[in-house]
Amino acid sequence: MSNIKIENQDSIRIITITRPDKLNALNRETIKDLGQAVSEAGSESSVKCIIITGEGEKAFVAGADISEFYQYNQEEAKNLSKVGHDTLFDLVENTEVPVIAAINGFALGGGLELAMSCHIRVASSNARMGLPEVSLGVIPGYGGTQRLAQLVGKGRALEMIASATMIKADDAHRMGLVNHVVEQEELINKSIELAKGIIKNSKTAIAAAIRCVNASYDKDVNGFDKEIEEFGKCFTSEDFKEGTAAFLEKRKPNFN
Numbered sequence: 151m152s153n154i155k156i157e158n159q160d161s162i163r164i165i166t167i168t169r170p171d172k173l174n175a176l177n178r179e180t181i182k183d184l185g186q187a188v189s190e191a192g193s194e195s196s197v198k199c200i201i202i203t204g205e206g207e208k209a210f211v212a213g214a215d216i217s218e219f220y221q222y223n224q225e226e227a228k229n230l231s232k233v234g235h236d237t238l239f240d241l242v243e244n245t246e247v248p249v250i251a252a253i254n255g256f257a258l259g260g261g262l263e264l265a266m267s268c269h270i271r272v273a274s275s276n277a278r279m280g281l282p283e284v285s286l287g288v289i290p291g292y293g294g295t296q297r298l299a300q301l302v303g304k305g306r307a308l309e310m311i312a313s314a315t316m317i318k319a320d321d322a323h324r325m326g327l328v329n330h331v332v333e334q335e336e337l338i339n340k341s342i343e344l345a346k347g348i349i350k351n352s353k354t355a356i357a358a359a360i361r362c363v364n365a366s367y368d369k370d371v372n373g374f375d376k377e378i379e380e381f382g383k384c385f386t387s388e389d390f391k392e393g394t395a396a397f398l399e400k401r402k403p404n405f406n
């Protein structure tokens with residue numbers, strides 16, 4: 151995994167994309183490495199929250215690697231998009247521990263799409279976000295047409311996509327595209343602080359909540375039915391026994 155760095159802090163896994171000389175652009179190899187790292191983190195019982203960020207002060211990810219795909223034909227392009235969806239973007243969204251994007255600079259094209267597939271977004275004040283694909287004669291191919299509209303509404307999404315413009319972090323915050331904006335030197339601390347607020351809670355209950363929230367965007371699933379089912383299942387968990395016992399005994403819960 152030569153394009154990423156992995157660190158641990160308590161039960162928080164920090165994954166950093168390390169191609170700063172290419173503004174952390176996502177080539178196939180980086181997509182593979184990142185997907186593998188997220189998949190591993192998601193399956194490790196000790197990991198309770200994941201943070202994804204980019205190395206350097208300039209870019210989170212400046213998009214898919216244009217130099218890699220500019221000569222692709224239709225089939226190759228379709229395959230690039232499908233493999234990206236399956237091995238990284240959908241995988242991140244469906245990871246059952248919360249994934250926080252710490253957006254440390256440009257999040258363009260595939261970079262914004264990566265941030266949008268995460269569950270929570272924190273941006274540094276210098277971050278710039280956009281989906282500039284139509285300026286290259288192509289459309290967002292890693293979920294951008296769907297997830298941007300889900301996060302900011304259809305009108306704003308189509309304006310951003312059709313104009314190919316970049317927006318500033320504060321504007322992204324105003325429209326609900328990012329949860330928090332902080333100065334760059336505070337970005338990782340803020341992301342860790344958010345993660346610490348998450349890891350003290352029940353991992354199994356959070357996983358169920360992620361499945362339910364994601365279900366509301368799946369046209370084949372009734373999200374309310376999913377919630378009813380997952381609510382019932384929580385009552386079979388050790389975490390539920392511990393959480394309710396701790397409340398009744400007036401102590402803090404000790405979840406695994």
Ligand code: COA
Binds near residue numbers: 172282283286
């Ligand atoms: N794919 C491949 N390489 C990229 C890249 C991308 N998406 N984004 C940046 N790079 C590379 C540049 O080619 C350059 O490499 P080089 O030094 O070998 O020439 C390096 O990263 C630095 O980028 P540069 O363009 O020189 O920085 P800048 O400060 O002048 O501009 C951006 C920054 C983000 C405005 C500009 O890099 C850019 O527009 N990138 C493409 C964004 C985009 O369209 N993304 C969607 C792709 S579908």
